[in-house]
Amino acid sequence: MTAPPRATASRGTQADAALLTAMMTLAFAGVTLTTPLLPTYQAAWSLSVFETTALFAAYVPGVVFSLLMLGGLADVVGARVTLIIGAVLCASATLIALLAQEPLHLIVARIVMGVGVGLIPAATLAGIGAAGVPPVWGARLVSIATTTGIAAGLLLGASTAGLGPAGAQTVYLAVFAPIAVWTLARRNVHEPRRPVARRATVRLAVPSRGRRHFALALSVVALAFTGMGLLAGLGPLFAAGAAASGTVYGAVGAAVAYMLSGLTQLLIAVRFAGPRTGGVVLASGLAVLAVGVGWSSRGALLIAAVCIGIGNGLLFPASFRLADRLAPPGQKAGVISAYYLAMYAGIAIPLLGFGALTDLTSVGTATSVFAVVVGVLAVVLTGRGLEPELDDVSNRRGAA
Structure with a gap:
């Protein structure tokens, strides 16, 4: 049996790893882009300091629930399915935030985003590993995507903070569109079936x-x-x-x-x-x-x-x-x-x-x-x- 050419395999591996890293970067950007927009929401909705703080912290219960109760989901159902679920949740959250007309809508969006982003890191690492990337670089790509995504979200939000609600809608659309496209494309990616380990559990x-x-x-x-x-x-x-x-x-x-x-x-x-x-x-x-x-x-x-x-x-x-x-x-x-x-x-x-x-x-x-x-x-x-x-x-x- 003839092995595939090394250069072709390398390009395929790099492309898949890059797409997975990009998706994780977008997901983390979606979490943090709301932070610089909080003064915009506070002024538009006449929020108190407590209510504004609640908007900021609303994603935390979602993240904690996702990591604690669903942290091992990729071990059970595979990286592809977990990533698609996480991406759908993140895209849905940005869409809800885009259409938000009151604080409750944005709180729901933040909670859903937290659940989605909690599923992404472990599944991304598994997907990058399955693509043939060496473990050292797989771990590094995931950590880079985390900090780069957080930075990108903060800068995106800050860049439109003075534009009012219309600016907020623009920045959410900038995150929603590529996540939605990525999700649709990932549906057609084949993931080989693998046996589930006896100790595997969907929890942390x-x-x-x-x-x-x-x-x-x-x-x-x-x-x-x-x-x-x-x-x-x-x-x-x-x-x-x-x-x-x-x-x-x-x-x-x-x-x-x-x-x-x-x-x-x-x-x-x-x-x-x-x-x-x-x-x-x-x-x-x-x-x-x-x-x-x-x-x-x-x-x-x-x-x-x-x-x-x-x-x-x-x-x-x-x-x-x-x-x-x-x-x-x-x-x-x-x-x-x-x-x-x-x-x-x-x-x-x-x-x-x-x-x-x-x-x-x-x-x-x-x-x-x-x-x-x-x-x-x-x-x-x-x-x-x-x-x-x-x-x-x-x-x-x-x-x-």
């Missing part, structure tokens, strides 16, 4: 072996995204006198960090440069952020965004690769979903604590405390790098 999964290593991976990604969440939350403090609103200003600052994270993941070999350096760079960025809050310095915000973005770009793919290597056959989607749940927890939960500490003290004190705690933990947990953990996992599997 934790590997039975190497749990200490897995806990390290979850801790590192949570810390990496705590820095991103803190940066986005503090951005509005630097907006006094700026043409943009505080929300838009914070979104642009966060977008810079997420774009730099994606570029770092793409350009730097994480195997050699990553975790140890990433922990130090992240800690440095948080320290600069704390100083910037004290001085109300926009220059410090920019420097902090650069450092935090690069630190995230060094920590995210390395910890993702460790989690991917720990996932046993038949439970990969469930394990990756657990990893993404830790990522979302790293963004959301510390911000709640930050808000509570701010109420008790001040923004400057709360920022300094968080900068010290998160920075020290990042440096300590990545002090060995993650390469020894990867080698330990490889040795255990080899022995087995």
Whole structure:
């Protein structure tokens, strides 16, 4: 039997991996593009601060439900079916948001988007792996799609934030159309049938072996995204006198960090440069952020965004690769979903604590405390790098 030409196979693999990565990027953009548009909705619908916050946070229950209860769906029904379900949900959510006439409509859209985007990462990794992409690059493509999509959504939303409801409709249409086209095209893609592993479950999964290593991976990604969440939350403090609103200003600052994270993941070999350096760079960025809050310095915000973005770009793919290597056959989607749940927890939960500490003290004190705690933990947990953990996992599997 004659093997297909290498060049043809390579082009096909690259094209399929690129389409899967693009879809995941669009899905994550769909989640974040609403953030800079919140002032538009607040003004158009006369919303209170609480109601505006509810619009922002509405996607979180959807994501948590999807990751917890459906995180292993790709292990059971396959990557193609899971991706189509996720894409249909994301496209439906953007269409609902496009047509929204009141806050309840947008809340429903955000919840549906959260459920859809929760299905995408693990299924995308499985699809990229099935296309023949090496595991190292598969993990990196998924992590790049995550941060690039978040940045793209923030920038898309910020670019139309001053155009009122019509601008919001335009940006939702820009996300809906390619997702809908991708979904229709994916229906015709063949996915070979494969046996379902005995331990496969549609729910989130934790590997039975190497749990200490897995806990390290979850801790590192949570810390990496705590820095991103803190940066986005503090951005509005630097907006006094700026043409943009505080929300838009914070979104642009966060977008810079997420774009730099994606570029770092793409350009730097994480195997050699990553975790140890990433922990130090992240800690440095948080320290600069704390100083910037004290001085109300926009220059410090920019420097902090650069450092935090690069630190995230060094920590995210390395910890993702460790989690991917720990996932046993038949439970990969469930394990990756657990990893993404830790990522979302790293963004959301510390911000709640930050808000509570701010109420008790001040923004400057709360920022300094968080900068010290998160920075020290990042440096300590990545002090060995993650390469020894990867080698330990490889040795255990080899022995087995």
